[in-house]
Amino acid sequence: MGLIEQLAAIVGAGNVLTAADDMAPHLVDWRRRYHGAARCVVRPASTEEVSAVVRICAQAGVAMVPQGGNTSHCGASIPDLSGEAVLISLSRLNKIRALDVANNTITVDAGCVLQTIQDAAFEAGRLFPLSLAAEGSCQIGGNLSTNAGGVQVLRYGNTRELTLGLEVVLPSGDVWTGLRGLRKDNTGYDLKQLFIGAEGTLGIITAAVMKLFPLPQATATAWLAIQSPQVAVDLLGHMQAAFGATLTACELVSDISLGMVLKHIHGAQAPLASSPWYLLVELSGASEEGAMHIALESFLEESLENASITDAVLAQSVEQARRLWALRENISEAQKVEGFSIKHDISVPVSRIGEFVERADAALLQAFPGIRIVTFGHVGDGNLHYNQSKPASGENAVFIDSQARVNELVHDIVHSLGGSISAEHGIGQLKRDELLRYKSALEMDMMRTVKRAFDPLGLMNPGKVL
Ligand SMILES: Cc1cc2nc3c(=O)[nH]c(=O)nc-3n(C[C@H](O)[C@H](O)[C@H](O)COP(=O)(O)OP(=O)(O)OC[C@H]3O[C@@H](n4cnc5c(N)ncnc54)[C@H](O)[C@@H]3O)c2cc1C
Numbered sequence: 001m002g003l004i005e006q007l008a009a010i011v012g013a014g015n016v017l018t019a020a021d022d023m024a025p026h027l028v029d030w031r032r033r034y035h036g037a038a039r040c041v042v043r044p045a046s047t048e049e050v051s052a053v054v055r056i057c058a059q060a061g062v063a064m065v066p067q068g069g070n071t072s073h074c075g076a077s078i079p080d081l082s083g084e085a086v087l088i089s090l091s092r093l094n095k096i097r098a099l100d101v102a103n104n105t106i107t108v109d110a111g112c113v114l115q116t117i118q119d120a121a122f123e124a125g126r127l128f129p130l131s132l133a134a135e136g137s138c139q140i141g142g143n144l145s146t147n148a149g150g151v152q153v154l155r156y157g158n159t160r161e162l163t164l165g166l167e168v169v170l171p172s173g174d175v176w177t178g179l180r181g182l183r184k185d186n187t188g189y190d191l192k193q194l195f196i197g198a199e200g201t202l203g204i205i206t207a208a209v210m211k212l213f214p215l216p217q218a219t220a221t222a223w224l225a226i227q228s229p230q231v232a233v234d235l236l237g238h239m240q241a242a243f244g245a246t247l248t249a250c251e252l253v254s255d256i257s258l259g260m261v262l263k264h265i266h267g268a269q270a271p272l273a274s275s276p277w278y279l280l281v282e283l284s285g286a287s288e289e290g291a292m293h294i295a296l297e298s299f300l301e302e303s304l305e306n307a308s309i310t311d312a313v314l315a316q317s318v319e320q321a322r323r324l325w326a327l328r329e330n331i332s333e334a335q336k337v338e339g340f341s342i343k344h345d346i347s348v349p350v351s352r353i354g355e356f357v358e359r360a361d362a363a364l365l366q367a368f369p370g371i372r373i374v375t376f377g378h379v380g381d382g383n384l385h386y387n388q389s390k391p392a393s394g395e396n397a398v399f400i401d402s403q404a405r406v407n408e409l410v411h412d413i414v415h416s417l418g419g420s421i422s423a424e425h426g427i428g429q430l431k432r433d434e435l436l437r438y439k440s441a442l443e444m445d446m447m448r449t450v451k452r453a454f455d456p457l458g459l460m461n462p463g464k465v466l
Pocket of ligand 1: 065067069070071133134138140141144146147149150200332333461
């Protein structure tokens with residue numbers, strides 16, 4: 001029996017896709033930057049089926065590429081063009097396995113769409129706080145494998161901090177069951193941490209136990225006009241002092257970013273007169289709604305008086321808050337319409353955000369006159385999406401040629417500030433070679449040792465990360 005027939009015997013012929021049209025959506029990434037080829041796309045529906053599929057591929061020495069919602073910004077879930085790999089889609093592993101209200105945990109299959117988990121938690125009167133603009137299509141297995149961040153990291157932490165247990169199919173096909181819902185477990189190496197953020201290079205995550213939180217009783221959302229990223233950092237400090245853990249989100253948006261949303265996203269409206277920068281702020285917690293609004297309102301009044309902000313709007317309804325959030329969440333979508341973009345997902349110590357933007361903007365504008373710098377992101381986490389679009393009258397092809405130089409210029413500044421070239425999107429294919437420039441030989445060596453220990457044949461998502 002050939003490989004395709006063996007796989008079909010495990011998952012059913014209808015779940016082994018070989019026709020070009022059927023495979024096509026799996027073989028191009030969200031940004032349409034990476035195209036790949038595969039022997040087939042296989043869609044197992046249970047951990048046992050994933051295990052059997054992996055065992056067959058391993059025995060045949062065939063590379064495997066796990067894929068969740070395929071929303072990666074780094075080409076991490078797209079195979080190379082050799083057509084040798086089997087793409088393993090986790091979409092049919094989509095059940096909520098258990099929800100323990102008293103333990104504040106939810107146990108989910110890896111292919112559950114993030115929004116489905118948020119909804120299930122909400123129905124049980126709990127919050128699953130991982131939240132990002134791709135939540136309607138990304139899957140928890142992908143979130144775990146990229147250690148996704150999103151807009152509530154400030155309060156709840158990133159995916160790693162929300163994870164209590166994992167179930168993983170190892171590159172041999174063996175199943176590691178580490179689905180423990182424990183907040184304390186010091187029994188040796190914390191193995192789940194190795195698979196979180198590994199981008200599918202060490203094994204396939206098939207299930208997870210995730211933390212839940214009480215649902216916030218009240219939320220207050222405001223859009224602030226400010227003069228610079230440094231002002232955002234200063235305000236962040238003041239708000240942390242004033243509001244403590246109720247400060248849930250603090251998102252920076254440049255005027256160029258907002259301009260693209262207003263231009264390309266249907267129904268988007270500017271909340272305030274134009275300003276160089278904006279801050280989207282959200283408080284949420286257990287206090288009474290009215291009290292939270294009053295607290296934020298008086299903070300905004302004070303900030304207007306001392307001129308740290310120049311204008312502000314406080315959402316008066318859930319719908320108004322949703323519209324403010326849509327302005328922030330549609331930036332990636334809007335920038336996509338503007339043509340080719342060069343993306344940087346960087347982090348620096350929060351205290352150095354202002355310095356980073358000043359230095360990187362000046363260096364880019366000098367080297368590439370007319371380049372449009374689209375800066376937005378999670379200022380509370382020191383994480384900016386620092387993206388470039390071609391000059392308005394420029395050609396895509398010319399701009400693409402400048403990518404390596406733009407990356408080097410930005411990443412060298414990030415590195416000099418003690419930052420990271422990938423804060424939340426991962427490495428994938430996009431930054432694999434860049435990684436060598438910024439990690440020490442020893443660190444790369446330790447990573448390769450881990451990879452060899454789990455995947456000695458190098459079959460699990462080859463060419464990604466390392
Ligand atoms: C509009 C938009 C907004 C975004 N905003 C954010 C944001 O705010 N924060 C953020 O962190 N990211 C963001 N992203 C990036 C992306 O959504 C995240 O990286 C997400 O976690 C990827 O999930 P996915 O299911 O789509 O994974 P995929 O893209 O399918 O895969 C990502 C990586 O995980 C691996 N993988 C997937 N499933 C498994 C599994 N079960 N086991 C092992 N490996 C697996 C893949 O091989 C690949 O290496 C955004 C993307 C878009 C399109």
